Amino acid sequence: MKKRKEQKELSTVMTRRMLMLGAGQGVLGALLVGRLYQLQIAQSEGYRRLSDNNQFDRRLVQAPRGRILDRKGRLLAGNSEVFELRMLPSRISNHQAWLKRVSRLITLKPEDIEAILEKITEQPKFLEVTVKSNLTQRELSRLAVLSPVLEGASFQKSYKRIYPQGWMTAHVTGYVSPVNKRDIDGEPDLPYLPETRIGRTGIEHNMEPDLRGLFGFERVEVNARGKPVRVLRDQQANPGADAYLSLDVEAQSFATERLRRGRWQAVPVQMPEVQEALLENEELRAHVSMGDDLVLKDEKGRLVPPESGAVVVMDIYTGELKVMVSTPSFDPNLFSNRLSVRDWQRMNEHPRTPLLNRAISGLYPPGSTFKMVVLAAALEAGVITQKTRINCVGAFEFGDRNFHCWFERGHGLVDAEQSLERSCDIYYYQIALKTGINRIHDMARRLGLGDVSTLGLISEKEGIIPNRDWKLEKRGVVWTPGETVVAGIGQGFVLTTPLQLALMTARIANGRSAITPTLTTPQMTEASPSFPPLDVSPDIIRFLHKSMRKVMAGGLGTARKHDINQGMAGKTGTVQVKRITKEQREKGIIDNIDRPWKERDHALFVAFAPYKNPRYAISVIVEHGGSGSSAAAPIARDIMDFMLKSDGVSA
Numbered sequence: 001m002k003k004r005k006e007q008k009e010l011s012t013v014m015t016r017r018m019l020m021l022g023a024g025q026g027v028l029g030a031l032l033v034g035r036l037y038q039l040q041i042a043q044s045e046g047y048r049r050l051s052d053n054n055q056f057d058r059r060l061v062q063a064p065r066g067r068i069l070d071r072k073g074r075l076l077a078g079n080s081e082v083f084e085l086r087m088l089p090s091r092i093s094n095h096q097a098w099l100k101r102v103s104r105l106i107t108l109k110p111e112d113i114e115a116i117l118e119k120i121t122e123q124p125k126f127l128e129v130t131v132k133s134n135l136t137q138r139e140l141s142r143l144a145v146l147s148p149v150l151e152g153a154s155f156q157k158s159y160k161r162i163y164p165q166g167w168m169t170a171h172v173t174g175y176v177s178p179v180n181k182r183d184i185d186g187e188p189d190l191p192y193l194p195e196t197r198i199g200r201t202g203i204e205h206n207m208e209p210d211l212r213g214l215f216g217f218e219r220v221e222v223n224a225r226g227k228p229v230r231v232l233r234d235q236q237a238n239p240g241a242d243a244y245l246s247l248d249v250e251a252q253s254f255a256t257e258r259l260r261r262g263r264w265q266a267v268p269v270q271m272p273e274v275q276e277a278l279l280e281n282e283e284l285r286a287h288v289s290m291g292d293d294l295v296l297k298d299e300k301g302r303l304v305p306p307e308s309g310a311v312v313v314m315d316i317y318t319g320e321l322k323v324m325v326s327t328p329s330f331d332p333n334l335f336s337n338r339l340s341v342r343d344w345q346r347m348n349e350h351p352r353t354p355l356l357n358r359a360i361s362g363l364y365p366p367g368s369t370f371k372m373v374v375l376a377a378a379l380e381a382g383v384i385t386q387k388t389r390i391n392c393v394g395a396f397e398f399g400d401r402n403f404h405c406w407f408e409r410g411h412g413l414v415d416a417e418q419s420l421e422r423s424c425d426i427y428y429y430q431i432a433l434k435t436g437i438n439r440i441h442d443m444a445r446r447l448g449l450g451d452v453s454t455l456g457l458i459s460e461k462e463g464i465i466p467n468r469d470w471k472l473e474k475r476g477v478v479w480t481p482g483e484t485v486v487a488g489i490g491q492g493f494v495l496t497t498p499l500q501l502a503l504m505t506a507r508i509a510n511g512r513s514a515i516t517p518t519l520t521t522p523q524m525t526e527a528s529p530s531f532p533p534l535d536v537s538p539d540i541i542r543f544l545h546k547s548m549r550k551v552m553a554g555g556l557g558t559a560r561k562h563d564i565n566q567g568m569a570g571k572t573g574t575v576q577v578k579r580i581t582k583e584q585r586e587k588g589i590i591d592n593i594d595r596p597w598k599e600r601d602h603a604l605f606v607a608f609a610p611y612k613n614p615r616y617a618i619s620v621i622v623e624h625g626g627s628g629s630s631a632a633a634p635i636a637r638d639i640m641d642f643m644l645k646s647d648g649v650s651a
Contacts, residue, residue, distance in 0.1 A: 062158060065161060066212075068173050077163050079159040080162045083155055087152050087154075174201035175204060175332035201459065267303060286351055308358070309327060311620050313502070317510065319506070323618075367574055368573040370573075405424060565650070568611060605618075606620075620639075
C-alpha cells in the first residue's frame with residue numbers, strides 16, 4: 001500500500017515536470033518562430049538592403065562635358081575618352097608601398113606619388129583617387145595582368161578635356177582643372193569624383209552649370225576583395241549642353257598670327273643665331289620654353305619674341321565678338337590633368353604674363369583713340385562747333401606747365417574735323433578744359449567705356465573713366481584743371497580695355513543703339529538682341545564718321561597709308577608709358593625702339609568698316625609697340641580686310 005502511494009506521488013511529480021518542460025519548449029518554440037518571422041518576413045527588405053550594401057558599391061557616373069564650338073560648329077573644346085587607374089585607399093593598408101609597386105609597371109615620378117599621397121590625406125578614405133590618367137595600351141595591359149592581386153585597384157573609362165585650338169583660343173574658352181576641397185565647400189551638391197573637372201576661367205567657368213551635365217549612378221557588384229564582378233546601371237548620365245560661340249576660328253587664327261608677327265621679320269627658331277641668342281636673352285628663352293617657335297628680328301637686327309597685345313572685332317549690329325585675341329597665350333590642355341610645378345612656374349613667371357587675358361583684363365590709357373569721346377562731348381555741350389578753329393603752335397601753356405603736341409612744330413590753325421584727322425593734341429587740351437571732366441565722363445560711359453560688359457567673364461576689368469566725384473572718393477582730394485587737360489588726350493587717370501575700345505567704336509559706327517558685346521550666337525538665344533538707344537545726336541555721329549574717315553583717307557591723316565579697298569574709318573593712338581626727361585631728350589635717347597621694351601610706348605588703333613555700310617568694329621593694342629600709325633594700324637587693316645573678304649564684301 002505504501003509502495004503504491006509512493007509510485008502515485010512520483011507519477012504526479014513527473015507529469016507536472018513534463019508539463020512544465022513542454023510549456024517551456026512551447027514558449028521557446030514560439031519565440032523562435034516569431035524571431036524567424038521577424039527576420040525572414042517582417043524585416044527581410046531591410047536586411048536585403050544591408051546585404052546589397054555589402055555586395056555592391058554605389059558609384060557616380062561622370063557626365064561628358066558639353067562641347068564649345070565656334071559659330072560654324074568647329075571644335076574649340078571637347079572630350080577624349082581615356083582609361084584611368086584608380087586606387088581605393090580604404091582597401092589598401094600601405095599606400096606608399098602600393099604606389100611604389102605600381103610605379104614598376106607604369107611611369108610614376110616621385111612628385112606624382114607625393115601628390116597622390118597628399119590627395120589621400122585631403123579626402124575621405126572611401127573615395128577613389130586617380131593614380132594615372134590617359135593610360136597607354138601597354139600600361140593598361142601590364143596593369144590588367146596583375147589586377148587580380150593588386151588590391152584596391154580599378155580601371156575606369158573617363159573623359160579628358162581637350163582644346164584642339166590650343167593657345168589660340170585659350171583666353172576665350174578658359175580651362176578646367178580637378179575639383180578641390182574648396183570647390184566642394186562652396187558648392188556642396190558638386191559630385192566629388194576623381195575625374196570631375198570644373199571650369200576655372202573663360203567660357204568654361206561662365207557656362208559651368210550648362211556644360212557640366214547631370215551625373216549618373218551605377219551599382220558595381222564586387223567580391224570579397226573589392227574587385228568588380230558586374231555593373232548595374234541605375235541612372236544614365238546626361239551630357240552637358242554644347243555652347244556655340246560667336247567666334248570665327250579662321251579669323252581668330254589670322255588675327256592671332258598677324259598680331260604676333262607685327263611689323264618684323266620672322267626667323268626660324270632652328271637658326272644658329274637664334275640658338276645662340278637663347279643663351280643670353282632671358283626673355284627670348286622664356287618665350288621659346290613655352291613651346292612657341294616664332295622669333296622675330298626687329299629693325300635693329302635684334303632677335304625678339306612675338307608682339308604682345310590684343311585684338312577685338314565686333315559686329316556693330318548684334319554685338320557678337322568675331323575675334324578676341326590676347327597674346328602671349330598658354331596651352332589650356334596642360335590644366336586638364338594635374339598641372340606640373342614646372343609648367344606652372346613657366347606660365348606664372350613668364351615676363352609677359354601669358355595667363356593675363358589682355359582683351360578684357362588689360363588696362364591701358366586709350367590715348368588719342370579717346371579723342372572721339374572728347375570731341376562728341378564738346379559738340380554736345382556747345383562749347384565748340386564743327387567749324388571752331390584753334391591754333392596749334394606745338395605747345396599749350398597752362399598754369400606752370402607746358403603741354404606738348406606730338407607734332408613739335410605745331411599744326412597751325414585746325415578745325416574740329418582736321419583735329420581728329422591730324423590728331424592735334426593742342427586742340428583737345430583746350431576743348432577738354434572748356435567741356436569739363438564730368439561731361440567727358442558722361443559721354444564716355446554712353447559710348448561703353450568705364451564699366452564691365454555683359455559677357456560675365458570673371459577676370460574682366462571695368463577700367464577708369466574719372467570725374468570729380470571719382471577723384472574725391474578714391475584719392476581724397478579734389479580734381480584739378482590740369483588733370484582735365486591730360487584726360488583730353490586719353491591719358492592721366494583714364495584706363496580702358498581693348499574690349500571697351502571696340503565697343504566704343506561699334507557704338508559710334510552703329511550710331512543708333514547702345515549695343516552690348518556677346519560671345520554667343522543667335523542659335524543659343526530665343527530672339528534677336530534689342531538694345532536701348534545710344535542717346536547721342538545723329539549730327540554728332542555723322543560728324544565723327546566723317547572725321548574718322550579723314551584719318552584714313554585725308555591728305556594729312558595719321559593712318560592714310562593703311563586704308564582698305566572697302567574704305568575704313570579709324571583713329572590712331574600712341575600712349576607714352578614713361579615720360580622722356582629733358583636730359584634724355586638732350587642726349588637723343590627718345591626713339592621708341594632704343595628704350596627697354598617695358599618703357600616703350602603702347603600702339604593703339606580703332607576703326608570700323610566698310611565706311612559707307614559699316615559692319616565690323618576693331619580695336620588693336622600692341623603693347624610697347626611704338627606708334628599707333630606704324631604698329632597697330634597695319635595690323636587692323638589686314639584683319640579687317642580678311643574679315644570683309646571672308647564675308648564676300650568687296651570695294
